Amino acid sequence: MTGEPAVVVGVDGSDGARAALHHALAEAARRHVGLRVVVAYVPTDYWSELFVLERPPAPPDPGPAATARARALVDEVVAARRTAGAPVPEAAIEVVAVGGPPVDVLVDAAADADLLVVGHRGRGAQRGRLTGPVAIGCVLRGRCPVTVVPPGRAPRATAGRGRPPETDRTDPEQGVTSS
Secondary structure, X not given: OOOOOOEEEEOOOOHHHHHHHHHHHHHHHHHOOOEEEEEEEOOOOOHHHXXXXXXXXXXXXXXXXXXXXXXXXXXXXXXXXXXXXXOOOOOOEEEEEEEOOHHHHHHHHOOOOOEEEEEOOOOOOOOOOOOOHHHHHHHHHOOOOEEEEOOOOOOOXXXXXXXXXXXXXXXXXXXXXXX
């Protein structure tokens, strides 16, 4: 995403990544900026083939498949948000897959961003851990603000500038409206 700063979100297909994507879509819509969806993958290791006498066919590059899975997730979440009446950014949504360790990939992708959004735990989630190593690494090494989204954050419709719609909270006994 060239030009204006963007919101960057890391996805890996986990429930935490889905919640982070929902949050990032809402933030990008609220800020009127584009969204960069980044998926990190383990690149094919060609060094091990140097010492093999008989070469098997090269494995396919996992980058295009990772990009396709991330694009499908984005399309699914955007459709769900539109159905729920939740905001989606009008600016471009870019999906990229980059080979390398997730923390390095996300921190580099968000170097010039306004915000980096990650889920609290990804696919390698272990029971009992409050926050996963990727989220912690991004918070410690990020060069922009980082939001770690907890699980179970459902999309909600908003009115105005990213705030939930006002509800009438009239107390029937006292006739008082609070806001």
